[in-house]
Amino acid sequence: xxxxxxxxxxxxxxxxxxxxxxxxxxxxxxxxxxxxxxxxxxxxxxxxxxxxxxxxxxxxxxxxxxxxxxxxxxxxxxxxxxxxxxxxxxxxxxxxxxxxxxxxxxxxxxxxxxxxxxxxxxxxxxxxxxxxxxxxxxxxxxxxxxxxxxxxxxxxxxxxxxxxxxxxxxxxxxxxxxxxxxxxxxxxxxxxxxxxxxxxxxxxxxxxxxxxxxxxxxxxxxxxxxxxxxxxxxxxxxxxxxxxxxxxxxxxxxxxxxxxxxxxxxxxxxxxxxxxxxxxxxxxxxxxxxxxxxxxxxxxxxxxxxxxxxxxxxxxxxxxxxxxxxxxxxxxxxxxxxxxxxxxxxxxxxxxxxxxxxxxxxxxxxxxxxxxxxxxxxxxxxxxxxxxxxxxxxxxxxxxxxxxxxxxxxxxxxxxxxxxxxxxxxxxxxxxxxxxxxxxxxxxxxxxxxxxxxxxxxxxxxxxxxxxxxxxxxxxxxxxxxxxxxxxxxxxxxxxxxxxxxxxxxxxxxxxxxxxxxxxxxxxxxxxxxxxxxxxxxxxxxxxxxxxxxxxxxxxxxxxxxxxxxxxxxx
Numbered sequence: 001x002x003x004x005x006x007x008x009x010x011x012x013x014x015x016x017x018x019x020x021x022x023x024x025x026x027x028x029x030x031x032x033x034x035x036x037x038x039x040x041x042x043x044x045x046x047x048x049x050x051x052x053x054x055x056x057x058x059x060x061x062x063x064x065x066x067x068x069x070x071x072x073x074x075x076x077x078x079x080x081x082x083x084x085x086x087x088x089x090x091x092x093x094x095x096x097x098x099x100x101x102x103x104x105x106x107x108x109x110x111x112x113x114x115x116x117x118x119x120x121x122x123x124x125x126x127x128x129x130x131x132x133x134x135x136x137x138x139x140x141x142x143x144x145x146x147x148x149x150x151x152x153x154x155x156x157x158x159x160x161x162x163x164x165x166x167x168x169x170x171x172x173x174x175x176x177x178x179x180x181x182x183x184x185x186x187x188x189x190x191x192x193x194x195x196x197x198x199x200x201x202x203x204x205x206x207x208x209x210x211x212x213x214x215x216x217x218x219x220x221x222x223x224x225x226x227x228x229x230x231x232x233x234x235x236x237x238x239x240x241x242x243x244x245x246x247x248x249x250x251x252x253x254x255x256x257x258x259x260x261x262x263x264x265x266x267x268x269x270x271x272x273x274x275x276x277x278x279x280x281x282x283x284x285x286x287x288x289x290x291x292x293x294x295x296x297x298x299x300x301x302x303x304x305x306x307x308x309x310x311x312x313x314x315x316x317x318x319x320x321x322x323x324x325x326x327x328x329x330x331x332x333x334x335x336x337x338x339x340x341x342x343x344x345x346x347x348x349x350x351x352x353x354x355x356x357x358x359x360x361x362x363x364x365x366x367x368x369x370x371x372x373x374x375x376x377x378x379x380x381x382x383x384x385x386x387x388x389x390x391x392x393x394x395x396x397x398x399x400x401x402x403x404x405x406x407x408x409x410x411x412x413x414x415x416x417x418x419x420x421x422x423x424x425x426x427x428x429x430x431x432x433x434x435x436x437x438x439x440x441x442x443x444x445x446x447x448x449x450x451x452x453x454x455x456x457x458x459x460x461x462x463x464x465x466x467x468x469x470x471x472x473x474x475x476x477x478x479x480x481x482x483x484x485x486x487x488x489x490x491x492x493x494x495x496x497x498x499x500x501x502x503x504x505x506x507x508x509x510x511x512x513x514x515x516x517x518x519x520x521x522x523x524x525x526x527x528x529x530x531x532x533x534x535x536x537x538x539x540x541x542x543x544x545x546x547x548x549x550x551x552x553x554x555x556x557x558x559x560x561x562x563x564x565x566x567x568x569x570x571x
Contacts (some may be wrong), residue, residue: 019558026554033548037366044360045348048516051355052347053335057092058316060299062328066311067299070329073098073105078331080281081322084121088324090331091116091129110137110144115153118199122159126179130154130167138179149175149184156199158208160222166208168197174210174220174227190218190227199240204247204264211238211251232259232268239280246286252279258292258300258307260284274300274309283321283328293318293330315339340534350536352521353528361516362540368506368517369499369548372433376498379437381491384444385483389475391445392452403449409442414501415508422510429512436501444490451483485559492556496549503545518545 018024036043046052057073078092090098090105093115097108110116116131127139134150154169160176167175171194174187197212200220210218215235219228232238238253247264251257256273273279279294290302297314300307316333323329337355341347349358391402418435425431455461456479464474505511506519507526518541525531531538 020554022554023558026551029547029551030555033366033544033551034370036363037370040363040367044357044363045346046357046360048356048360048364050357052338052351052357053355054338054346055093055335056316056333057096057098058314058318058331058333060297060312060314060316060318060330060332062330067314067330069314069316074107077317077334078320079116080118080320081329081331082119082121083322083324084125087121087125088322089119089121089127089129090320090322091119091131097129111146112137117153117155118157120157120159120165122162122165122179124162126159126162128157128159128165128167128177128179130157130169134169136167136177138182145182147177147182147184155197156210158200158202160202160208164222166200166210166220166222168200168210168212170194170196172197172212174218176222176225187220187225187227190229191216198238201241201243201249203243203249204245209241209243209249211241211253213237215253233270234259239278240282242282242284244284244286248284248286248288250282250284250290250292252282252292252294254278256294258282260290260302262288271302271307273307280317280319281321283323285323291321291323291328291330293321293332296336299330340530340537342534343536349540350534352524352534352537353530358521358537358540361521362518362544364516365518365521365541366544366548368429368512368515368520369502369545372429372436372502373495373499373548373552376433376436376440376501377491377494379433380440380494380498381444381487383437384441384490385448385480385487387441387445388448388450389452389480389483392449393456393471393475393479395453399449402445406442406445409439412439414439415504418505418510419508427510427513429515432502432505432511435505435510436498440494440497440501444487444494447486447490448483451486452479455479455482489556489559492552492559496552496556499545499548499552503541518542 055075055077057076057078059070059073060067061070074096076093076096078090081090086102088100095110095112095114095116097110098105099108112135114132114135116129119129121127129137132153134148134152134154136147138145152169152171152173154167156168157165159165163179165177165179167177172189172191174189176185176187195213195216197210200208200210203209208220215232215238217230217232219230232251234257236254236257238251241251243249249261251259256276256279258271258273259268260271261268275298277295277298279292282292284290288304292300295317297312297316299310299312301310316336318330318332320331322331338351339353339355341351343350347357349362352358387402391399417439421431421435461474461478464478503519506517507522509523511517511520521541525537
């Protein structure tokens with residue numbers, strides 16, 4: 001099949017490009033990047049603006065150098081822990097139970113998927129676990145017994161004796177459990193306003209102390225079965241209480257609440273906390289050593305005179321403490337933001353300082369880069385080609401005015417010019433495109449003018465002028481087709497220049513604020529202060545910018561053969 005002459009002429013540059021291996025490689029890479037921009041919403045596994053959170057059975061281990069993140073125990077949060085002899089138990093959400101008897105942690109099947117909130121060992125080693133919607137689990141040896149009573153979420157539990165336990169929960173529920181008969185007795189609260197009771201612990205005098213919302217503290221006497229209010233000195237929500245056999249006690253709560261008692265007959269004192277985030281659990285021993293843990297990886301340690309923040313380097317929310325001899329474990333974690341996470345199976349390029357997926361951001365960033373690259377290059381070529389045509393064809397005063405304007409444009413630096421545009425108008429994508437196009441056309445204008453100066457003296461132009469053709473007809477129908485190869489060459493070059501210009505402006509903070517671009521990703525990395533350590537944040541956008549510009553350069557290199565007759569003759 002024979003192609004028409006005009007189609008053969010149009011395909012001639014493409015055939016020349018196909019002979020250049022670098023041009024073919026550049027064309028393939030650019031095609032992939034264009035496809036990436038077009039299908040970015042489909043290729044992105046996450047919303048690029050979404051702050052990603054994850055839940056994890058986190059374990060932080062205390063070491064002489066600080067708190068170190070240990071091996072995770074599953075994918076759900078851990079809520080409480082207890083130990084008896086060599087046995088240790090940890091309970092968490094979705095029926096998660098982990099046990100250790102001198103060895104490694106092993107997952108146990110408690111026969112439930114309900115959230116488990118508290119665990120305690122009896123003096124004989126029997127286990128009591130309480131959880132959501134009135135769930136009670138008892139373990140005697142390897143046998144689990146489930147008791148379902150009421151619908152309140154149960155928050156705390158403590159053994160009163162070998163066969164009796166006290167359980168507290170939401171709605172100001174206080175239950176006494178007979179483990180032998182599985183009989184539950186409801187105990188009247190002295191308040192009766194349905195506050196949430198969060199934790200209970202046995203005191204040195206044989207009574208139980210319960211803490212809960214709004215600083216509520218209730219003393220329960222197992223002998224008489226009576227309850228009474230007790231003042232601890234705080235009106236904030238209290239989340240946990242720990243009391244030693246000698247009577248030393250620690251209560252933790254919201255907004256960094258720390259209530260401490262030095263002995264069984266001492267008064268409660270309110271300690272000043274170095275941080276005001278919520279504290280969810282605490283531990284104290286008879287020597288005065290104390291630890292409190294809470295949200296965002298907060299761990300505070302008592303040095304005998306004041307509370308100090310420990311070095312954790314983790315923002316995982318902590319809910320419980322397990323102290324066995326010299327071993328101290330802080331346990332969590334509710335859903336936390338995966339800030340500055342390195343590349344993983346879930347986040348291929350890692351996450352940024354806000355927990356946003358960087359792979360998705362880089363996919364969407366290609367849209368802005370290519371939009372500014374091609375649209376900016378089109379405007380640059382449009383302005384520069386017309387200025388060059390008019391200046392080269394008319395000569396005289398017109399040429400002088402236009403070329404002096406080009407000289408003035410060469411004296412205007414790009415970044416200050418873009419900054420002035422941003423100050424005069426609101427930062428937007430159009431401002432970026434204008435900043436690129438209003439300055440970059442100057443080179444195109446000079447090149448086209450020099451080419452037109454030689455073409456206007458050619459015989460075919462003189463013949464058209466003698467035939468009565470107008471100046472516009474001569475410029476656009478006779479001269480312009482002859483400079484078209486040069487226009488395409490400049491268009492390919494300016495695409496790369498525009499992409500770099502957009503990345504530069506966005507990196508300086510002058511880009512569109514609501515748009516995601518490769519330069520904007522680098523700008524965020526610089527502002528966060530983590531760009532020196534979070535290599536996965538800097539490298540992908542930098543490599544994508546470099547790859548895109550290089551692919552365009554390789555394509556423009558092959559177009560040089562089309563624009564230059566001497567090179568074409570060699571081919």
